[in-house]
Amino acid sequence: MSSLLKNRLQEERKQWRKDHPYGFFAKPEKSADGSLNLQSWTAGVPGKDNTIWENATYPLTITFPNDFPSKPPKVRLPAGFYHPNVYPSGTICLSILNEDQDWRPGINLKQILLGVQELLDTPNPDSPAQEPAWRAFGKDRALYEKKVIEQAKKYAKAG
Amino acid sequence: MSDEEFEYTDDSDSLYSDSVDDDNFKIEDSLVKHDIVQYKQHTTREMMETLHKKCTKLSEVLGKPHDYVVTLLQSYKWNSEKLIEDYMDDPQDVELRLGLSTVKLNGEHHENTGLQTYTEEAPFSCFICCEDKLESYKLKCGHEFCLDCYRTYLNEKVKQANVIKCPSCDVALTPGDIDTISGTNGSSVLLENSIKEYVERHKTYKWCPSPDCNAIVEVLNSSDIAHLVDTNQIPIVICSNGHRFCFNCGFESHVPAPCNVTKQWINKCKDDSETVKWITTHTKTCPKCDTSIEKNGGCNHMTCRKCAYEFCWICLGTWDNHNNQYYQCNRYQYEQAEKNNKSAKDKKLQDEATKKSLQRYLHYYNLFNIHEISTKQDKSRCDVVENTVREVQEGVGISWIEAQFLVDSASTLLNARRVLKWSYAVAFYCDRGYSLDLFETVQAGLADAVEALSLLFEISDVEVIAKKKLNFLNASKLLEDRQRAMVLATEETINNGTLRL
Numbered sequence: 001m002s003s004l005l006k007n008r009l010q011e012e013r014k015q016w017r018k019d020h021p022y023g024f025f026a027k028p029e030k031s032a033d034g035s036l037n038l039q040s041w042t043a044g045v046p047g048k049d050n051t052i053w054e055n056a057t058y059p060l061t062i063t064f065p066n067d068f069p070s071k072p073p074k075v076r077l078p079a080g081f082y083h084p085n086v087y088p089s090g091t092i093c094l095s096i097l098n099e100d101q102d103w104r105p106g107i108n109l110k111q112i113l114l115g116v117q118e119l120l121d122t123p124n125p126d127s128p129a130q131e132p133a134w135r136a137f138g139k140d141r142a143l144y145e146k147k148v149i150e151q152a153k154k155y156a157k158a159g
Numbered sequence: 160m161s162d163e164e165f166e167y168t169d170d171s172d173s174l175y176s177d178s179v180d181d182d183n184f185k186i187e188d189s190l191v192k193h194d195i196v197q198y199k200q201h202t203t204r205e206m207m208e209t210l211h212k213k214c215t216k217l218s219e220v221l222g223k224p225h226d227y228v229v230t231l232l233q234s235y236k237w238n239s240e241k242l243i244e245d246y247m248d249d250p251q252d253v254e255l256r257l258g259l260s261t262v263k264l265n266g267e268h269h270e271n272t273g274l275q276t277y278t279e280e281a282p283f284s285c286f287i288c289c290e291d292k293l294e295s296y297k298l299k300c301g302h303e304f305c306l307d308c309y310r311t312y313l314n315e316k317v318k319q320a321n322v323i324k325c326p327s328c329d330v331a332l333t334p335g336d337i338d339t340i341s342g343t344n345g346s347s348v349l350l351e352n353s354i355k356e357y358v359e360r361h362k363t364y365k366w367c368p369s370p371d372c373n374a375i376v377e378v379l380n381s382s383d384i385a386h387l388v389d390t391n392q393i394p395i396v397i398c399s400n401g402h403r404f405c406f407n408c409g410f411e412s413h414v415p416a417p418c419n420v421t422k423q424w425i426n427k428c429k430d431d432s433e434t435v436k437w438i439t440t441h442t443k444t445c446p447k448c449d450t451s452i453e454k455n456g457g458c459n460h461m462t463c464r465k466c467a468y469e470f471c472w473i474c475l476g477t478w479d480n481h482n483n484q485y486y487q488c489n490r491y492q493y494e495q496a497e498k499n500n501k502s503a504k505d506k507k508l509q510d511e512a513t514k515k516s517l518q519r520y521l522h523y524y525n526l527f528n529i530h531e532i533s534t535k536q537d538k539s540r541c542d543v544v545e546n547t548v549r550e551v552q553e554g555v556g557i558s559w560i561e562a563q564f565l566v567d568s569a570s571t572l573l574n575a576r577r578v579l580k581w582s583y584a585v586a587f588y589c590d591r592g593y594s595l596d597l598f599e600t601v602q603a604g605l606a607d608a609v610e611a612l613s614l615l616f617e618i619s620d621v622e623v624i625a626k627k628k629l630n631f632l633n634a635s636k637l638l639e640d641r642q643r644a645m646v647l648a649t650e651e652t653i654n655n656g657t658l659r660l
Contacts, residue, residue, distance in 0.1 A: 004289070007289035007290070104325070105312060106287055106328075107326075107327055108286070
């Protein structure tokens with residue numbers, strides 16, 4: 001791991017521990033030998049209150065490439081996640097996570113996770129990443145909401 | 160028709176720069192008719208000034224600084240109408256959207272923006288590289304990054320011609336910010352890239368397609384172009400470096416071929432020429448199943464992979480007859496012919512037709528290609544014509560103006576050869592008939608005249624060149640006449656409706 005990458009990821013961790021929004025979590029994965037793998041994180045994003053996404057925390061995996069922060073990290077929800085802008089693989093289609101669009105090296109983890117939370121309830125119908133959720137969102141809103149609420153139950157907060 | 164009718168009228172002269180207002184540019188244009196396209200020539204620098212003027216004007220309208228308007232227009236892809244409309248509607252919304260306002264940034268207001276310097280004792284820790292640095296830059300959003308990271312970031316972003324935003328949020332960098340950070344005129348690089356976008360986005364502008372030429376042409380009656388093209392007229396324009404090109408195709412001048420002929424011809428050449436060339440030189444077709452076969456070994460005993468037919472590569476007859484008379488194929492040609500006569504006559508006819516059409520295409524393609532290559536050779540010779548002029552001047556002791564016939568002849572030659580080249584594309588799409596006979600007679604005349612002048616340029620002895628001045632002038636005059644005749648003949652052929660696309 002290059003020193004730039006390592007320093008930056010340690011800084012991300014430091015900043016996150018110092019200050020992160022309520023209901024969110026993010027931490028580097030533990031390797032089998034107990035050491036931390038700073039390039040691979042798990043995180044949780046809560047659905048906003050008073051939306052169909054509420055009362056659930058959605059699990060994310062974040063992979064930082066070797067040329068981070070020149071290149072954006074890859075952020076994934078579980079495969080098969082129901083959302084118009086999430087690919088069947090779980091990869092999230094979000095402009096700030098796209099190198100050719102709005103990714104900039106100064107964007108930090110907090111901004112990314114807040115961006116994902118924002119995306120949950122305000123999908124972008126112009127860049128569909130999967131068919132079922134996109135179609136339902138456009139054509140059959142009742143079905144869409146039903147599916148989202150079912151999904152929220154699956155990821156419901158403990159207790 | 161008298162020659163005078165083809166002279167182009169000077170009433171719109173102010174639009175063209177004098178340097179290209181050369182005699183020989185007039186001839187080709189009997190078909191083009193200069194007044195059908197009204198245009199202006201621009202250089203990249205002029206375009207830059209145009210954009211800056213646009214900004215200055217708008218900055219007065221909006222009452223905002225120049226820098227600020229540049230950024231606004233860049234975000235609006237130089238669509239000032241849309242910008243004014245939106246801005247008049249809700250200026251705050253525009254500013255917020257484009258990152259030109261910090262109102263929404265948690266209400267924070269940051270003083271001391273711009274370059275920041277630190278000391279070794281209390282250095283600045285940059286979030287991007289996480290290193291301690293002494294120099295940084297801070298935007299009005301309060302985000303601050305070291306100059307090294309900022310420069311890397313800017314180098315990457317200026318290529319994209321978009322407004323550059325803070326590495327962390329959506330606040331836009333103004334040209335002033337960019338120049339201060341990069342320490343050079345980074346913002347003008349960005350603006351230059353914006354010109355590319357501007358030209359490509361506006362239908363009234365086109366880049367000159369000549370290699371290494373970055374001149375721009377702006378057509379003033381762009382709404383007429385489609386009509387011109389529909390009626391087989393060619394919207395030829397000349398860039399400020401003297402390159403002629405078709406504004407519709409964005410391609411070198413293809414007079415006398417109309418745009419649709421040009422397009423089909425180019426596509427055909429692209430699809431067929433290379434493949435056809437390779438196939439004809441490297442393969443023969445299996446006498447039984449017509450598969451193209453490439454011989455990759457020395458033996459002439461061939462077995463078709465597809466139909467397993469065994470045959471002789473030399474006479475294409477069946478191998479059975481070769482057992483005793485190895486490779487003595489001459490006698491089998493007769494038998495082969497007889498056999499063909501007996502069987503599959505229809506198929507043969509069909510093959511012939513395909514072959515004929517291919518041969519016809521190859522005929523015209525070869526002619527076209529030969530002149531394309533010759534054009535390149537002529538061009539390299541004409542490029543040094545200025546040197547020849549100097550040599551003639553010095554060697555023979557005549558004045559500069561007296562030696563100018565060389566420059567004129569060179570340019571006549573180049574134009575005429577291009578017309579000749581494209582006339583072959585037209586011929587390919589013409590029906591056989593009286594009209595084409597006439598066309599080809601004129602074409603042959605033009606080809607003669609082209610070669611005659613080209614031959615004169617082979618002379619390298621300056622004294623001979625000076626002596627042959629009259630020959631140059633006569634050959635050029637003849638060539639101009641024939642070129643004019645070619646353009647007219649094409650026009651007539653097209654008007655007679657013999658074009659088959």
